[in-house]
Amino acid sequence: MDSFLTQVARRIRSQHPTDTDTTLVVFNNHRSQLFLNRAFQSLSREEGSTFFLPRTTVIDDLVAQLGGLKIVRNEFLLFELYRIHEQIGGADRKYATFDEFISFGDTMLSDFGEIDRYCVDARQLFDNLHSLKAIGEWDISDPHLSPFQRRYLDFYRSLFDYYRLLRERLQSRGEAYGGMAYRHVAEHIADLAPALPYSDIYFVGFNALSECERRIIGYFTSLGTGHLLTDGDTYYYADPMQEAGLFLRRHSGQFPEVVPKDPSLFATGEKQITIVECPEAVMQCKYAGSLLAGHPEWLADPESTAVVLADEKLLIPMLNALPAATGDYKVNVSMGYAYSESNIHSLALKLLALYRRATPQGYYHADIVDLLADRLAARLAGTTIRRQQAARFLERENRIRCRAADLAPLPGFAPLAPLFPDLPPSPDQALALLRRAAAMLMDSRAVENNKKERQALGALTEILTFLERLQAEYSYIASLATLERIYIRLARHYSIDFLGQPLSGLQVLGMLETRNLDFKRVILLSANEGVLPAARSQTSLIPYELQRAFHLPTYEEKDSVYAYNFYRLIQRADEVCLLFSS
DSSP states (O other), X not given: OOOHHHHHHHHHHHHOSSOGGGEEEEESSSHHHHHHHHHHHHHHHHHTOOOOOOEEEEHHHHHXXXXXXXXXXXXXXXXXXXXXXXXXXXXXOSSOSHHHHHHHHHHHHHHHHHHHHTTOOHHHHHHHHHHHHHHHHSOTTOSOOOHHHHHHHHHHHTHHHHHHHHHHHHHHTTEEOHXXXXXXHHHTHHHHGGXXXXXXXXXXXXXXXXXXXXXXXXXXXXXXXXXXXXXXXXXXXXXXTOGGGHHHHHHTTTOGGGSOOSSXXXXXXXXXXXXXXXXXXXXXXXXXXXXXXXXXXXXXXXXGEEEEESSGGGHHHHHHHSOOOSSSOOEEEOSOEEGGGSHHHHHHHHHHHHHHTOBTTBEEHXXXXXXXXXXXXXXXHTSOOOHHHHHHHHHHTTOSEEOTGGGTTSTTOGGGGGGSOSSOOOHHHHHHHHHHHHHHHHHHTTTTTOHHHHHHHHHHHHHHHHHHHHHHHHOOOOSHHHHHHHHHHHHTTOEEOOOXXXXXXXXXXXXXXXXXXXXXXXXXXXXXXXXXXXXXXXXXXXXXXXXXXXXXXXXXHHHHHHHHHHHHHHTTOSEEEEEEEO
């Protein structure tokens, strides 16, 4: 049975036998590009002929190319939004400091992105939101509202001003956030599209289309040069109660090509589906490893097997549970190793905690012990300072707080002394100290033999550079608590890529990386409620009723996306093992 991407390659090849190089294939993720190129290479060997590959890209890059706007990172947007917050809120504003504003600003930026991706009339939406809050919370006919109640309603009345001012400031600099860039392209697609030098554009693998995507793709399909090819099955398309087919049914009127063809892959052919209950999350990894070890024929054909982690926190346990090489089998990991799991990140957090709790009387004893007992700090010190050894020293000195000079007698402290300034550092000084720690690690070759930690050290340097740029431009990091919080936020977004060949070996993937790919055997971990699909959480200022009224995505649409990804993953598989933790 041909995989979905092989079917796409055959179709493009048959419709463009001599001009494949003038076509563009647009995906929703980068990984599909590699697998489509491999499908074309197989076709070339099958035909015994050579031809040019089509151009491939992802929808985000296409939007950036068409719109010509620079996409700004969320951290910069957060600082810009706080500048607007100071302007609108005045001296008695809620969230008076930047640290208080961070979570709220995150929510606002997320809502602005959704509003633009779905081309919602922002003024009308925020007017309705203000009215809803006013009616739902208090009797607005009562003239005697408290100052708190007035500020509460004034805030919701001003949400449109936040949205408008942020867009105006970004537009004046040729910048945008993601949703704003999509909306700009969707609203001006007729003017922007002629710049593309392609005879045909194939949008492959899209399921849940935002309104901007629908308009962009719809423009090309209306000209006859665009094609929306989505993998689906009549099993979940034809059943109106099957949530996995929600978006296929929704878009079938405008894009007839998304309608799946009979026969159903679920109705034809046999599937062996095994469901395994594990008492703990990590036991799923142990079981998956033993399952692979017990089937050497799977390891002899590893490209046909996928280990899919619905909970990506199981990556390291899963890698540790993989069977030892019984032959020449390889492993390809599509997910990066989280920087936040590295020893470098742990050391940075301990330094930030040390500085944040420092006073003119010295550093807090527990923070000193934590830092001196760190494994990387021990390498810098040239000796292992045991936690008990450091704790006993402070206890013997009867110290709750210690200055750097007080710690000088402690064996191994001297190399670490540059990281202990005499007075509590400012946020700018803390950044300089973290950079000094990174330089000391590099000079000492403490991570020379650990590729993972060397990459993590590079990530730390990038984060520090970014924080220094933010501070130079906005100067909103006024406390070490704020610095620590923003650092942790940035650290969550960094990962360390594994080196490997994406097209060969046993595939270890996250759920999103499986889009458009097909495997004969699938081992899916964490098939638990709350993971697949993710637990429902309200992280929006816009209540459910208004989301529905303005056609913004709700948890129902998000559940449908999870359902589609799950059914599409197993529809061509012969063997499926679903593991869950009880």
